[in-house]
Amino acid sequence: MNAISLDEQDQKIIEAFSRDGRASNRQIAQELEVTEGTIRTRVKRLQRRGLLQFTAVRSFKFAGSPNLVMMGIHADQSSVPELAELLAAMPDIGCVVVMLGRFNLIAMGLFTTLEQVDTYINTRIRTLAGVKHVETSIAIHNVKYRSAIARITTANVLDTNGNADESAEDSE
Numbered sequence: 210m211n212a213i214s215l216d217e218q219d220q221k222i223i224e225a226f227s228r229d230g231r232a233s234n235r236q237i238a239q240e241l242e243v244t245e246g247t248i249r250t251r252v253k254r255l256q257r258r259g260l261l262q263f264t265a266v267r268s269f270k271f272a273g274s275p276n277l278v279m280m281g282i283h284a285d286q287s288s289v290p291e292l293a294e295l296l297a298a299m300p301d302i303g304c305v306v307v308m309l310g311r312f313n314l315i316a317m318g319l320f321t322t323l324e325q326v327d328t329y330i331n332t333r334i335r336t337l338a339g340v341k342h343v344e345t346s347i348a349i350h351n352v353k354y355r356s357a358i359a360r361i362t363t364a365n366v367l368d369t370n371g372n373a374d375e376s377a378e379d380s381e
Contacts, residue, residue, distance in 0.1 A: 213260065218243070222251055223261060230263060275319035277348035278326050280334060281312035288339025289313050295337055301329065312344070323347075 215223070218241065225237045234248040241248070255261035284292050289307060296305045296316045304317040316334070320326045330343050 213258075215260070218247075219251060219255060219260075222248060223255070226261065226263075275321050276323070276326065277351065278318055278320050279346045279348070280316045280318075280330065281344040281346070282314040282316060282334065282340060283342040283344075284313045285339040285341065286313065292337060292339055296334075299333065301333075 221241055222237060225232055225240060234245050234252065238245040238248045252261060282292070282296075293305055293307050293314060296302050296314065301320075302316050302318045304315075306315045307313070308315055318329075320329065326345060326347070330345065334340060334343050
């Protein structure tokens with residue numbers, strides 16, 4: 210695996226946008242005491258290398274009362290890397306994390322009904338080779354949620370048939 214190295218200036222630019230994704234190049238240039246052109250050039254390079262992205266993230270509360278579901282997955286250790294990739298490729302799953310501890314994997318997604326959760330787990334997760342057991346937890350109240358850690362958007366909400374509900378993206 211290739212290590213990505215960023216110089217101090219690039220790290221400061223990324224940190225500035227992490228604090229405020231709407232900050233202008235001019236604001237960041239003033240903060241870092243460099244020219245706006247320097248910021249613009251570095252931002253374009255970081256974007257070209259895939260190291261910096263700008264995305265608007267709508268609160269998933271706008272998706273019609275979705276349930277944030279966390280699935281703890283026990284799996285054969287040798288299957289974990291492949292399972293992580295398979296789960297990450299599922300459009301309904303917004304976050305996949307390989308774990309040490311109680312579970313081998315944690316997967317998160319938004320579902321509008323508990324029936325959808327049950328159907329999804331039984332037809333799409335438990336059927337994957339290497340999955341031994343799935344334990345489900347459903348969030349009842351989010352005290353803190355940082356999209357930079359695990360971006361879960363309304364595009365991941367399932368409709369009543371268990372399919373991605375594209376209309377949820379437009380509902381406010």
